Amino acid sequence: MQRSDFIAVNEPLLDGNEKKYLTECLDTGWISSEGPFVQRFEQAFSTRVGRKWGVAVCNGTAALDAAIEALGIGPGDEVILPAFTIISCIGQIIRCGARPVLVDSDARTWNMDVNQIEAKITPRTKAIMVVHTYGLPVDMDPVLAIAKRHGVAVIEDAAEAHGQTYRGHPCGSFGDISTFSFYPNKLVTTGEGGMIVTNDDGLAATCYSLRNLCFQPQRRFVHERLGWNLRMTNLQAALGVAQLERMDEFATRKRTMGKRYTELLSDVAGLQLPLAQTEYADNIYWVYGLVLADDVDFDAAEAMKKLASLGVGCRPFFCPMNQQPVLLERGLFAGESYPVAERMYRNGFYIPSGLALTEAQMTRVAEAVGSILK
Numbered sequence: 278m279q280r281s282d283f284i285a286v287n288e289p290l291l292d293g294n295e296k297k298y299l300t301e302c303l304d305t306g307w308i309s310s311e312g313p314f315v316q317r318f319e320q321a322f323s324t325r326v327g328r329k330w331g332v333a334v335c336n337g338t339a340a341l342d343a344a345i346e347a348l349g350i351g352p353g354d355e356v357i358l359p360a361f362t363i364i365s366c367i368g369q370i371i372r373c374g375a376r377p378v379l380v381d382s383d384a385r386t387w388n389m390d391v392n393q394i395e396a397k398i399t400p401r402t403k404a405i406m407v408v409h410t411y412g413l414p415v416d417m418d419p420v421l422a423i424a425k426r427h428g429v430a431v432i433e434d435a436a437e438a439h440g441q442t443y444r445g446h447p448c449g450s451f452g453d454i455s456t457f458s459f460y461p462n463k464l465v466t467t468g469e470g471g472m473i474v475t476n477d478d479g480l481a482a483t484c485y486s487l488r489n490l491c492f493q494p495q496r497r498f499v500h501e502r503l504g505w506n507l508r509m510t511n512l513q514a515a516l517g518v519a520q521l522e523r524m525d526e527f528a529t530r531k532r533t534m535g536k537r538y539t540e541l542l543s544d545v546a547g548l549q550l551p552l553a554q555t556e557y558a559d560n561i562y563w564v565y566g567l568v569l570a571d572d573v574d575f576d577a578a579e580a581m582k583k584l585a586s587l588g589v590g591c592r593p594f595f596c597p598m599n600q601q602p603v604l605l606e607r608g609l610f611a612g613e614s615y616p617v618a619e620r621m622y623r624n625g626f627y628i629p630s631g632l633a634l635t636e637a638q639m640t641r642v643a644e645a646v647g648s649i650l651k
């Protein structure tokens with residue numbers, strides 16, 4: 278196998294106005310976060326997802342960290358989140374002294390099972406964090422109803438859901454505070470980058486301040502709160518503005534790719550393919566995930582090894598939070614089990630899903646997947 282034949286798990290498309298806008302940054306000398314593309318990107322993006330405020334930050338993890346801090350979550354508080362997610366969701370919950378409380382997944386949609394949330398609410402619950410995972414949104418109506426009933430905030434991690442909607446409304450428009458990532462495997466990329474969006478003036482002001490070390494306008498080097506430097510550069514925002522111009526096109530392309538993979542793979546035995554739709558959304562196939570049936574005699578790790586030897590790059594599904602060494606070491610989740618999430622980790626992985634993927638590459642990937650399951 279020639280190395281140039283290897284099909285990478287993700288390759289972005291950067292052939293719109295990216296170069297033009299980056300050149301503009303260089304030509305004008307505006308490369309820091311003070312440059313004009315940052316506000317342009319914040320306004321255009323927050324408008325696209327139907328929010329009043331957008332706070333651009335350096336990555337999606339930082340957006341989540343700031344969201345937790347802005348909501349005033351701290352020692353003794355509890356935050357409910359899915360077991361099946363990225364470590365970014367839980368970091369600041371732990372660092373601030375709050376307690377993460379996990380919910381298992383729905384085996385069909387791969388999202389958090391919203392029927393399990395209410396049983397986890399206690400007087401200490403401050404927020405429910407939802408994470409739209411792999412292409413379908415979380416079933417938001419029940420979550421919003423529970424949050425309202427119990428007076429808790431909703432944090433919406435929409436890092437995998439640019440361009441996706443829930444019952445016709447954009448993902449990112451549901452949380453008291455919602456967050457995005459613009460890492461290169463996301464639908465809109467800035468290389469590294471993230472954004473917090475909200476309609477709440479107070480939360481927005483706090484996030485702007487937290488992003489910039491909580492400098493004070495009047496007494497710049499006197500601080501009344503500890504912030505971070507989470508600023509996004511003008512260079513990143515220039516990429517973001519160019520990418521955002523193509524978000525609809527990208528979303529359509531992902532859906533077309535997802536449907537094509539489903540056609541190519543529907544006859545392969547031993548695989549659960551992504552659900553095409555639910556009553557509230559059509560899958561946007563942010564990544565094209567596969568879950569091996571229990572009667573397949575190898576697991577996801579083995580499948581990925583076989584596929585790599587055939588020149589196909591894959592990624593494992595998330596490792597559930599209750600199986601993370603770094604969290605167990607802290608005495609978290611001892612004896613807790615989330616069987617759906619654990620099985621998804623054991624049997625799940627995703628195949629090349631980047632926007633630059635060609636039809637010929639998809640056919641080769643599908644053939645490789647078919648061949649390892651013969």
Ligand SMILES: *Cc1c(COP(=O)(O)O)cnc(C)c1O
Binds near residue numbers: 336365436
């Ligand atoms: C990518 C991702 C993040 C983290 O974003 P970074 O920009 O890589 O820090 C957070 N949450 C979810 C669901 C993600 O997919």
